[in-house]
Amino acid sequence: xxxxxxxxxxxxxxxxxxxxxxxxxxxxxxxxxxxxxxxxxxxxxxxxxxxxxxxxxxxxxxxxxxxxxxxxxxxxxxxxxxxxxxxxxxxxxxxxxxxxxxxxxxxxxxxxxxxxxxxxxxxxxxxxxxxxxxxxxxxxxxxxxxxxxxxxxxxxxxxxxxxxxxxxxxxxxxxxxxxxxxxxxxxxxxxxxxxxxxxxxxxxxxxxxxxxxxxxxxxxxxxxxxxxxxxxxxxxxxxxxxxxxxxxxxxxxxxxxxxxxxxxxxxxxxxxxxxxxxxxxxxxxxxxxxxxxxxxxxx
Amino acid sequence: xxxxxxxxxxxxxxxxxxxxxxxxxxxxxxxxxxxxxxxxxxxxxxxxxxxxxxxxxxxxxxxxxxxxxxxxxxxxxxxxxxxxxxxxxxxxxxxxxxxxxxxxxxxxxxxxxxxxxxxxxxxxxxxxxxxxxxxxxxxxxxxxxxxxxxxxxxxxxxxxxxxxxxxxxxxxxxxxxxxxxxxxxxxxxxxxxxxxxxxxxxxxxxxxxxxxxxxxxxxxxxxxxxxxxxxxxxxxxxxxxxxxxxxxxxxxxxxxxxxxxxxxxxxxxxxxxxxxxxxxxxxxxxxxxxxxxxxxxxx
DNA sequence: ATATGCGGTGCAAAAAATGCAACGCCCTTG
DNA sequence: CAAGGGCGTTGCATTTTTTGCACCGCATAT
Numbered sequence: 001x002x003x004x005x006x007x008x009x010x011x012x013x014x015x016x017x018x019x020x021x022x023x024x025x026x027x028x029x030x031x032x033x034x035x036x037x038x039x040x041x042x043x044x045x046x047x048x049x050x051x052x053x054x055x056x057x058x059x060x061x062x063x064x065x066x067x068x069x070x071x072x073x074x075x076x077x078x079x080x081x082x083x084x085x086x087x088x089x090x091x092x093x094x095x096x097x098x099x100x101x102x103x104x105x106x107x108x109x110x111x112x113x114x115x116x117x118x119x120x121x122x123x124x125x126x127x128x129x130x131x132x133x134x135x136x137x138x139x140x141x142x143x144x145x146x147x148x149x150x151x152x153x154x155x156x157x158x159x160x161x162x163x164x165x166x167x168x169x170x171x172x173x174x175x176x177x178x179x180x181x182x183x184x185x186x187x188x189x190x191x192x193x194x195x196x197x198x199x200x201x202x203x204x205x206x207x208x209x210x211x212x213x214x215x216x217x218x219x220x221x222x223x224x225x226x227x228x229x230x231x232x233x234x235x236x237x238x239x240x241x242x243x244x245x246x247x248x249x250x251x252x253x254x255x256x257x258x259x260x261x262x263x264x265x266x267x268x269x270x271x272x273x274x275x276x277x278x279x280x281x282x283x284x285x286x287x288x289x290x291x292x293x294x295x296x297x298x299x
Numbered sequence: 300x301x302x303x304x305x306x307x308x309x310x311x312x313x314x315x316x317x318x319x320x321x322x323x324x325x326x327x328x329x330x331x332x333x334x335x336x337x338x339x340x341x342x343x344x345x346x347x348x349x350x351x352x353x354x355x356x357x358x359x360x361x362x363x364x365x366x367x368x369x370x371x372x373x374x375x376x377x378x379x380x381x382x383x384x385x386x387x388x389x390x391x392x393x394x395x396x397x398x399x400x401x402x403x404x405x406x407x408x409x410x411x412x413x414x415x416x417x418x419x420x421x422x423x424x425x426x427x428x429x430x431x432x433x434x435x436x437x438x439x440x441x442x443x444x445x446x447x448x449x450x451x452x453x454x455x456x457x458x459x460x461x462x463x464x465x466x467x468x469x470x471x472x473x474x475x476x477x478x479x480x481x482x483x484x485x486x487x488x489x490x491x492x493x494x495x496x497x498x499x500x501x502x503x504x505x506x507x508x509x510x511x512x513x514x515x516x517x518x519x520x521x522x523x524x525x526x527x528x529x530x531x532x533x534x535x536x537x538x539x540x541x542x543x544x545x546x547x548x549x550x551x552x553x554x555x556x557x558x559x560x561x562x563x564x565x566x567x568x569x570x571x572x573x574x575x576x577x578x579x580x581x582x583x584x585x586x587x588x589x590x591x592x593x594x595x596x597x598x
Numbered sequence: 599a600t601a602t603g604c605g606g607t608g609c610a611a612a613a614a615a616t617g618c619a620a621c622g623c624c625c626t627t628g
Numbered sequence: 629c630a631a632g633g634g635c636g637t638t639g640c641a642t643t644t645t646t647t648g649c650a651c652c653g654c655a656t657a658t
Contacts, residue, residue, distance in 0.1 A: 002342060003302045019636065032616050034637060043301060046382050053624045054635065061382040068378045072371050079367045083345050083360040276575050318605065331647050333606060352655045353604065600658080607652075614645070621638075628631080 081280035092282025101245030149200030169239035380579035391581025400544030448499030468538035
């Protein structure tokens with residue numbers, strides 16, 4: 001939208017910390033960009049940037065204004081969605097921040113199902129840990145967040161939450177594979193692979209281990225759930241994952257078993273949005289579908 | 300703000316129902332305005348107006364967009380307030396929709412008191428009945444509403460409410476002036492002056508009268524509370540008003556006595572804002588002050 | 599029919615935004 | 629300590645956008 005062009009320039013400058021860099025990113029001259037911003041500052045009544053040697057940085061007024069821009073942008077998207085809705089086109093774009101566990105099965109399936117009914121709706125899916133996901137919502141960079149064990153709940157409005165037990169992942173021929181559920185101590189005694197501390201699964205595991213005076217000693221620590229899934233096939237190690245990220249039928253060489261509830265309480269997989277925000281139609285409808293799907297997918 | 304210029308034009312066209320009239324109002328040519336709007340519609344993807352012979356009218360998409368404009372505008376004002384606040388200027392503008400009863404004493408006093416501390420803050424006060432006041436909030440035309448017995452409470456968030464008994468107003472030498480409180484039947488039996496049905500006081504009176512199988516028969520019905528106050532001095536009639544609109548010391552020829560509670564329950568004087576909205580600093584602070592003042596002004 | 603009002607368009611003039619080159623500044627680097 | 633490179637900023641000519649004016653087609657009112 002043309003009338004927000006100046007704002008987008010301001011955002012670009014804020015992002016790159018330099019007018020010249022931002023100018024290049026936005027395909028115009030530094031001088032043009034500079035003057036747009038100076039003119040806006042004059043009209044607005046305050047400078048938006050601290051000019052330091054070597055670049056610029058947003059000052060508090062600039063931060064505030066950028067926040068306004070994001071609200072405006074998001075509200076405009078909402079209106080466009082509503083308009084498309086009443087023209088019968090049902091266009092729209094849904095932006096989701098989610099945990100890795102949702103990537104292999106759940107989200108692709110949900111998105112495909114939604115798009116089958118509404119081909120005009122497109123999606124952006126970003127992988128964010130539980131801290132970042134909430135920032136995304138607060139800056140209107142995402143409409144929805146689907147995360148496991150979120151950290152701060154300010155500005156975060158829960159749409160739906162489902163308990164998820166932590167499952168242990170192993171090769172089908174692993175010695176523990178025949179047990180219907182596993183004890184935490186069995187896992188800690190054996191080589192295991194774990195996500196790093198930014199992830200909810202790890203957080204729950206650390207907490208549970210500490211409670212029994214033990215601690216995790218992963219042979220491999222990673223931020224990639226995919227790596228975990230594949231690694232356990234090589235070393236006969238144990239991995240950890242929530243069931244929504246697993247599919248029994250996917251790979252017959254891989255099995256997963258829940259951890260005993262008395263060792264580790266189920267965590268919460270939470271679908272949420274920015275508190276108080278009215279979502280664009282497409283996002284709201286998709287949230288409804290996901291919410292329904294989640295409620296029938298407890299584990 | 301320049302980047303909202305097109306929106307302001309759209310609003311002007313919507314208001315006047317004609318491009319040519321709007322063009323004149325906004326001091327440009329009909330052609331220029333027309334093209335601005337056509338270009339915006341193209342960029343936005345939908346027409347905003349129904350073109351009828353004899354003029355134009357907003358279509359639903361236009362309504363939606365205008366709503367976005369108002370939100371944007373109001374949020375920008377909020378940001379400007381915050382910025383002014385952190386530059387130490389403490390500027391701002393507060394827009395209030397209120398009942399007539401607040402005009403003579405309460406609001407002037409509150410505004411003066413606030414401005415004594417914050418001379419940079421200016422005010423707009425509009426008199427609106429209880430229905431209109433809520434519309435004002437919904438369209439962001441006002442920040443605060445201070446009304447007696449509001450009708451619909453959707454989109455209306457109550458900040459503070461104080462019970463207000465209905466008082467009877469009469470000349471000091473009126474036969475009933477010596478009683479500490481009056482009965483409704485005494486009033487109905489004598490000539491009385493009342494506000495029309497749009498006002499909360501009248502609504503309460505009608506309700507109370509119907510409950511005892513009677514009805515009001517005002518010798519003068521008016522929308523002006525001021526007229527009522529002055530009229531009772533001339534005919535020895537009875538008027539009705541809530542105490543916040545009265546001041547014992549103001550005019551010694553005038554006295555007021557409460558109606559018996561068993562005849563008429565106190566109504567609610569309510570300070571409210573648009574549900575979910577974050578007010579500009581000045582408005583929020585003023586609301587706080589008014590809220591405190593109200594809570595010590597029950598009757 | 600004729601006249602009047604409406605929204606919309608072609609075209610030239612006016613206004614605004616842009617690119618280019620250069621300036622002054624500060625920090626880094628030889 | 630001087631040179632160099634990066635930064636934001638400014639003057640000026642150029643390009644792009646916006647505006648005003650005259651005019652069109654059209655529907656209603658007279």
